[in-house]
Amino acid sequence: MLDISLFVPGLFDAEIDLAEDGPGGLPTLELLLARGRKTAASDRSHYAALCHLFGDTPADDTDIPVAAIGRLIDDDKRPEGYWMRADPVHLHAGQKSLSLLDSSRFPLTQHDALALAACVRQSFSDLGWVLEVPVPTRWYVQMDRRPSIRTAEIYEVAGRDIQKYMPGGKDAGNWHRLMNEIQMQLHSADINQLRVERGELPVNSLWFWGTGALPELQQRRWSRVFSDDNTAMGLSMLSNTPCMPLPEMAEDIFSYDSENGDVLVVISGFQSTMTQSQQRRQQLEQFENNWCRLLLQKMREGKLRSLKIISRPWEFEIRKTSLMKFWKQAKTLDAYMG
Numbered sequence: 001m002l003d004i005s006l007f008v009p010g011l012f013d014a015e016i017d018l019a020e021d022g023p024g025g026l027p028t029l030e031l032l033l034a035r036g037r038k039t040a041a042s043d044r045s046h047y048a049a050l051c052h053l054f055g056d057t058p059a060d061d062t063d064i065p066v067a068a069i070g071r072l073i074d075d076d077k078r079p080e081g082y083w084m085r086a087d088p089v090h091l092h093a094g095q096k097s098l099s100l101l102d103s104s105r106f107p108l109t110q111h112d113a114l115a116l117a118a119c120v121r122q123s124f125s126d127l128g129w130v131l132e133v134p135v136p137t138r139w140y141v142q143m144d145r146r147p148s149i150r151t152a153e154i155y156e157v158a159g160r161d162i163q164k165y166m167p168g169g170k171d172a173g174n175w176h177r178l179m180n181e182i183q184m185q186l187h188s189a190d191i192n193q194l195r196v197e198r199g200e201l202p203v204n205s206l207w208f209w210g211t212g213a214l215p216e217l218q219q220r221r222w223s224r225v226f227s228d229d230n231t232a233m234g235l236s237m238l239s240n241t242p243c244m245p246l247p248e249m250a251e252d253i254f255s256y257d258s259e260n261g262d263v264l265v266v267i268s269g270f271q272s273t274m275t276q277s278q279q280r281r282q283q284l285e286q287f288e289n290n291w292c293r294l295l296l297q298k299m300r301e302g303k304l305r306s307l308k309i310i311s312r313p314w315e316f317e318i319r320k321t322s323l324m325k326f327w328k329q330a331k332t333l334d335a336y337m338g
Contacts, residue, residue, distance in 0.1 A: 040315075045156055046155050071140050086208055147211055175208060225244070
């Protein structure tokens with residue numbers, strides 16, 4: 001039988017009110033959460049928690065080297081040296097705040113990305129660094145040394161005021177100045193003017209995060225990984241773990257591992273749409289129908305020994321015996337939101 005762990009960051013983020021649906025709006029998910037054994041998950045960020053699932057626990061005062069790990073997948077070769085993500089974003093100016101909208105909130109083609117990168121590339125070249133744009137929404141900077149800063153993961157900042165998330169540490173002032181310089185260059189970019197004329201948000205800044213070198217190979221902990229997150233794919237490669245694209249529904253997992261195995265499934269989509277009510281509801285319905293219902297059926301059929309649902313701030317473990325705890329009444333999803 002399989003043991004499956006679902007890592008679903010953002011599932012319990014309280015960005016919209018789900019109470020109006022009432023109990024039974026997501027009957028299978030609500031049943032699994034109510035009957036499962038609930039424990040408090042560590043208050044780790046998305047990528048710190050993901051690294052922990054692969055047996056790697058970076059120090060609290062350093063970045064998770066997301067850039068180097070992701071570059072391993074986006075370039076299909078081992079990245080040397082130190083890397084940082086420099087993702088294109090739109091900073092929205094409010095009356096008293098400057099909030100970050102990530103690339104899930106605006107279209108960005110490779111053509112536009114390359115044109116935008118050309119406007120700012122010289123700023124990195126002057127420092128002896130290299131800016132690379134392998135995909136429109138993930139930009140990388142290769143550096144000759146590790147910068148003395150601590151950054152915030154873009155998913156922690158998206159939709160929020162950037163002020164308290166700005167780079168900190170010994171070199172923070174240099175990065176603040178670089179960010180301001182890049183913002184001025186992007187403000188006058190012709191491609192941004194075209195984007196505005198097309199009714200699209202301009203890319204008016206880059207968000208720096210995920211610094212570090214590629215970590216060492218990790219011990220293999222999973223028989224197989226299914227993921228839509230390129231950092232999870234990179235960690236799988238580092239640990240010599242087979243990694244497959246995230247399927248649309250749970251049934252497909254059993255066609256790969258029908259007998260025994262410890263499987264990790266990483267579903268990252270809740271992070272990018274959690275501030276958009278209609279899309280989040282659609283995602284929850286798909287998660288209910290394509291994952292929760294099918295996995296509950298497999299457990300009742302004796303093909304699934306255990307199921308874990310992991311999303312800050314909780315971890316739930318469900319076994320077949322858990323389903324017999326009829327006295328544990330289902331609650332709406334927002335009862336678990338941190």
